[in-house]
Amino acid sequence: MANHYPYGGPPVQPPPQDQGGRVLRMALLLAAIAGVVTVVAGMLIVLGSPEEYGLASDREALPLSAQPKQATGPPEPAMFQAAPDVPPPLPEIVPAPAMLPSTPVRISVKRLGINAPIKSVGLARNGTIQVPPANNHNLVGWYRNMSTPGEAGPAVLLGHKDTRTRSAVFSRLPEMRNGDTIEVKRQDGITAVFTVGGIEQADKTTFPTERVYGPRTNAQLHLITCGGVYNRRTGHYTDNVIVYATMTSSYRS
Structure with missing residues (x-):
């Protein structure tokens, strides 16, 4: 089929x-x-x-x-530590001859990016040194009852670590190292150059008064700011950071 x-x-x-x-x-x-x-x-x-x-x-x-704290980069500088009556640390250099007094007008630390005007300050009513106004983060105070920068003896400059809203002029002061240079321009047109010999963090209750304010034969510069821990009860930091430097040269700008 x-x-x-x-x-x-x-x-x-x-x-x-x-x-x-x-x-x-x-x-x-x-x-x-x-x-x-x-x-x-x-x-x-x-x-x-x-x-x-x-x-x-x-x-x-x-x-x-x-x-x-950091796998790479330079190590943190070692802080100077000594009893309060020990003289300030000095760099291993020959100090430059001291100059006649002249009011400081500006400070510069190029490595830390510091470039700030300087204001003269005296003593507060409670006997402590006045500090620059807290609302000006980039202002340094020169204690006028001590030497001027470049004059024989210690010149003392103070600056804030921070303000209520931001970091301030001396916030990076603990980063300084021995051998760093600090330049201070004076009213007479001369810039004094200082070399750092030591950085110290001291408790405010044992502040090294003699080391910071004691008489010296050469021209020294001492920078002071706050450090340590912020105490919310008192409204202050527990420590001070102090930089010790000696004048090693000068030039006219």
Whole structure:
């Protein structure tokens, strides 16, 4: 009997779907996903408590004080420490001859980006040295009852560490290093150049008065700002940072 299909036979049909194989593949895929989730969860647990699994490193176990603060860059300068009656630290140089007195008008420390005018200050009613107005962050005070910068004896300049809203002129003073230079322009047109010999952080209750204000035969410069911890009850910092420098040269600008 003649068939009704072209090409002499029935059309070719696709093979029937293997339902059992499909179920098996789905089961294997779900098992693989569950295995990955289990491994990731285990890793997170171990990383969250490495000490429980013997994986904590010695570095993490060190006290905070033993941790390096900065892996790269120059080390922090060592602060000068001595009894209050010890003379100020001096750089290993020959001091320049002292000059006649002249009022300071501007201070510059190029490495720290300090460039500020200087204002004359005296004593407050409570007997302490006045400080520049707190609303002027870039102003330095010169204590006029001491030597002028470049004159024989210590010249004392004071500046704020910060104000209520921002850092102030001497905020980076603790970053100074021995050998740094400080320039002070005077009213007579001469700029006195000072070389740093030491930086000290002293508790305000044991301020080294003799070291800072005592008489000296050469021209010295002492910079003072606040340091230590801010005491919210008193409204003051606990320490002072003091930079000691000696005049090593001068030039007329």
